[in-house]
Amino acid sequence: MDKSDRPIGVFDSGLGGLTVLAAMRRALPRENFVYFGDTARVPYGTKSPDSVRQFSREITAWLVSRGIKTLVVACNTASSVALDAVRAAARGVPVTGVIEPGAAAFAASGGRKVLVIGTAATVASRAYGRALRRAAPGALVTERACPLFVPLVEEGWSDPSRGRRAAALTRLAAEEYLSPYRGKGYDSLILGCTHYPLLKGIIARAMGRKINIIDSAEAAALAVRGTLAREGLLRRGGRGSARFFVSDAPARFSALAAALLGIRPGRVGVKRF
Amino acid sequence: MDKSDRPIGVFDSGLGGLTVLAAMRRALPRENFVYFGDTARVPYGTKSPDSVRQFSREITAWLVSRGIKTLVVACNTASSVALDAVRAAARGVPVTGVIEPGAAAFAASGGRKVLVIGTAATVASRAYGRALRRAAPGALVTERACPLFVPLVEEGWSDPSRGRRAAALTRLAAEEYLSPYRGKGYDSLILGCTHYPLLKGIIARAMGRKINIIDSAEAAALAVRGTLAREGLLRRGGRGSARFFVSDAPARFSALAAALLGIRPGRVGVKRF
Numbered sequence: 025m026d027k028s029d030r031p032i033g034v035f036d037s038g039l040g041g042l043t044v045l046a047a048m049r050r051a052l053p054r055e056n057f058v059y060f061g062d063t064a065r066v067p068y069g070t071k072s073p074d075s076v077r078q079f080s081r082e083i084t085a086w087l088v089s090r091g092i093k094t095l096v097v098a099c100n101t102a103s104s105v106a107l108d109a110v111r112a113a114a115r116g117v118p119v120t121g122v123i124e125p126g127a128a129a130f131a132a133s134g135g136r137k138v139l140v141i142g143t144a145a146t147v148a149s150r151a152y153g154r155a156l157r158r159a160a161p162g163a164l165v166t167e168r169a170c171p172l173f174v175p176l177v178e179e180g181w182s183d184p185s186r187g188r189r190a191a192a193l194t195r196l197a198a199e200e201y202l203s204p205y206r207g208k209g210y211d212s213l214i215l216g217c218t219h220y221p222l223l224k225g226i227i228a229r230a231m232g233r234k235i236n237i238i239d240s241a242e243a244a245a246l247a248v249r250g251t252l253a254r255e256g257l258l259r260r261g262g263r264g265s266a267r268f269f270v271s272d273a274p275a276r277f278s279a280l281a282a283a284l285l286g287i288r289p290g291r292v293g294v295k296r297f
Numbered sequence: 298m299d300k301s302d303r304p305i306g307v308f309d310s311g312l313g314g315l316t317v318l319a320a321m322r323r324a325l326p327r328e329n330f331v332y333f334g335d336t337a338r339v340p341y342g343t344k345s346p347d348s349v350r351q352f353s354r355e356i357t358a359w360l361v362s363r364g365i366k367t368l369v370v371a372c373n374t375a376s377s378v379a380l381d382a383v384r385a386a387a388r389g390v391p392v393t394g395v396i397e398p399g400a401a402a403f404a405a406s407g408g409r410k411v412l413v414i415g416t417a418a419t420v421a422s423r424a425y426g427r428a429l430r431r432a433a434p435g436a437l438v439t440e441r442a443c444p445l446f447v448p449l450v451e452e453g454w455s456d457p458s459r460g461r462r463a464a465a466l467t468r469l470a471a472e473e474y475l476s477p478y479r480g481k482g483y484d485s486l487i488l489g490c491t492h493y494p495l496l497k498g499i500i501a502r503a504m505g506r507k508i509n510i511i512d513s514a515e516a517a518a519l520a521v522r523g524t525l526a527r528e529g530l531l532r533r534g535g536r537g538s539a540r541f542f543v544s545d546a547p548a549r550f551s552a553l554a555a556a557l558l559g560i561r562p563g564r565v566g567v568k569r570f
Binding site: 066 | 337343347463465
């Protein structure tokens with residue numbers, strides 16, 4: 025097999041990384057993907073850095089053993105606290121997280137004042153702050169954890185077709201988290217969690233519509249395309265595919281992937297650690 | 298050491314079991330407790346029964362090795378799907394879950410139509426339904442999962458002092474879950490998750506105030522007192538104590554225990570599996 029035919033590995037704490045996979049399949053339609061969601065230990069956002077590093081190392085070793093050509097850490101929490109551990113476990117396979125690409129997209133936009141929203145662990149790690157200060161020196165950076173957003177998305181309450189009450193409470197949650205930053209001169213907001221693109225419209229309204237919303241998933245997809253091009257590893261022909269593995273509850277994963285993202289994963293394999 | 302001086306073991310998927318511990322300390326003020334919260338793998342409510350059984354067996358073996366005289370499974374999910382596995386791992390130490398005592402409390406109340414609310418895993422297990430049909434044959438039982446309630450409590454948004462917007466969205470979440478059952482003749486509601494006692498008032502209002510709200514924690518505490526009395530293992534003198542262990546992030550556990558429950562756990566030990 026030509027090395028460029030090998031799959032791209034993508035891992036996440038659970039289901040949310042499917043937004044990153046979807047962005048990558050749009051940017052790289054010829055590529056084959058193998059996706060792993062750590063549904064036995066989800067969420068990572070409230071776990072300690074040590075635990076997230078241990079989980080990430082185990083998953084990386086397993087994906088590398090499957091012959092991937094590059095690895096994408098779709099989970100913002102793992103990208104924040106475990107990227108070094110993942111690189112050490114990847115045995116030379118190139119690794120892309122979602123933090124640096126998100127920070128680079130902000131720098132390229134010419135923005136000056138940015139709010140980063142994410143899980144408790146991502147925000148506590150200050151990883152976006154460090155990456156943003158390197159990519160855009162002088163930028164003003166604020167980070168805010170929004171723990172209700174993930175379960176709101178997973179309940180389907182962010183979907184306007186769910187009805188008026190669900191829409192109202194999703195809007196109130198966005199306002200509770202974001203109103204302290206509205207009208208304070210923020211030109212950009214980074215969606216620092218894989219679930220948040222599904223709340224993009226509600227977040228934009230809570231901040232006042234003129235804000236530039238940066239989706240780390242889109243930015244990471246472009247970064248991976250650049251890495252593969254530089255290494256001569258872009259797949260040249262054919263139509264891409266995706267295979268799915270989880271560490272627990274494959275039926276729940278399939279049902280949520282279909283309901284929230286319109287993705288039908290087909291047979292979902294189970295790999296326990 | 299007299300056998301009655303041995304501690305009572307209590308375990309939960311995380312922090313929520315502290316409501317069960319608090320109920321037990323009220324009912325059994327002379328007893329010593331050792332509490333374990335599996336914060337590395339919390340929540341259990343979205344995990345598969347196999348995973349919850351494996352986690353529960355590991356924790357049981359460790360608590361039994363510490364010389365407990367009885368074991369309380371505070372977690373509704375583990376009580377629903379793993380009680381047999383816990384009993385097998387407990388090597389003869391008596392085990393009390395929260396499901397059977399909750400069902401017995403409903404039966405004793407003379408109720409006829411009951412709504413049980415809990416996590417996705419507790420509801421999917423139908424364990425309350427089975428226990429209620431045994432305890433109160435002929436009762437009408439409905440079960441409903443309410444996954445937003447745990448993160449709402451952990452954000453502190455169920456606390457009225459948090460402000461009007463947080464109160465409004467907590468109320469809307471309760472209405473979104475419960476309004477389909479309001480005015481439909483339910484005389485009782487069982488709080489089938491350790492976090493839910495902190496939402497008791499909001500849940501009562503969403504159902505219409507005349508409903509009898511049954512807290513499984515209170516019922517389980519009385520069941521444990523009965524078990525210890527029958528076995529002659531009640532501690533006769535002195536003032537009880539509690540020691541705390543978690544599998545991850547002890548500082549977060551301490552902070553949430555203080556903020557939500559007013560419990561100051563002191564030094565929290567870490568035991569990883």
